[in-house]
Amino acid sequence: MQASTFLKKTFSISTLALLLAACGSQTETASSAASDNAASATTEKKEIVFGTTVGDFGDMVKEEIKPLLEKKGYTVKLIEFTDYVRPNLALAEGELDINVFQHKPYLDDFKKEHKLDITEVFQVPTAPLGLYPGKLKSLDDIKDGSSVSAPNDPSNFARALVMMNDLGWVKLKDGVNPLTASKHDIAENQKNIQIVELEAAQLPRSRADVDFAIVNGNYAMSSGMKLTETLFQEPSFAYVNWAAVKTADKDSQWVKDVAEAYNSDEFKTYAKERFAGYKYPAAWGEAAAQGAASEAAATASAIPAEASAAQ
Template structure:
């Protein structure tokens, strides 16, 4: 397993967000009025966000921009330093978290670009193919609100169940409307799901727990969230800026580079399916 994969184990943007201590912070003047600056300061989580940004530095340098990346290990301070103007942007969060942060904290952060998502996958348990599914099979899923909904949506996308109209990202087992194989949905704490691979037909895991269990998303997943899935569109990780700065030339240059074919190929080759570029 690649070294990068090991670092992914500490990252769970798809699950409950846990605040930690700040590992670094760059202090500078409020940048709101300095839209022509050739220095871009960005707050990021270590993996994969800061790694992707480090790779993007060369292309940005060719465009005349100096990208300065500061790693944070909590999910509060990166938004606060962008709101205050200490940093130009951040890259660590998905849209639902950004929206809930704005609502709770009264901040004014907006999406400047949608960059990647970290897909949920269906992995083999006692059955090695979805074609083998049989009446009464059990499927283990995470039991927390966000992750369970994503797991159920993935099962629906693969024809295993059908959810009530409108259930969407708030779906629970109570929203299962059709269950043609009479599968039993086994709800477990997210970290426990992979431990029942020898007891259930299939398990549904988010990327970091799949890696912890020794699964390769690219090689072992029987199915995973696609770019056009509701979950991928919802939980795409974004470049966030303070409202009004999304059209700054420096920010547009940053987003353009991160959405370039070069960076997309880097993401695909580095993370073996655990991180995938988002296609609009």
């Protein structure tokens, strides 16, 4: 009996010791994990992967933004794209930290359609959409049945329609939203314009085959075209482009540092010399008042809104 009692006590003590050891181990593990998480949370991001379309936005990163961020201790990598689809998908999938190539109407449409959790964070200098000569060299050369190439994505195609409305080549329906205008919103095609819809990157080359081409600024610049060649430019400031990041990153320190670089005096001086004629971010001040007035006037006068009061 005494031996049995002794064995039971010994077993109980051993079991208790094991349980205490296990609890201690779990506590240490939990404490270690918490410490690791805290350390991870406080670790600053030091490599930033940019995604831009080829041309001016990529040049801005390579020539000015990268050196400015390197002074802050960052490593900068740039991936350039030749389309308007992959940059947002790559951002959402984590291949990029930030992209710079799009205006807000396009971003809003794209992230809604593809259910992406990305958001705009700051504006960047942007070449305006322009009408360039093709086989015909002057606006006065327009004739019945002339062909005009235009970007085929919905938001930029809407811009092209508004430009042709401004020129009197087509008439859009009263009250149409200029940000979402489509072919269905054409009330009259006074010049019987043949609109050729193409991927934006193909528009510069299309000039050999059409009478006029409406070309996105970044692709015009990357193709060696000049803003001084445009026959007509859109007046609206609604399409000044934005940088976008994953929504979870929008308040990160690295995003604030990138925004600071793009809004720095050094970058402003560089952009105004290197990209003269561009539309600049509202945050820069000098173009904000002019842009707001210009946009309001253009929207009000370009597309009559007789039926808009009920909206």
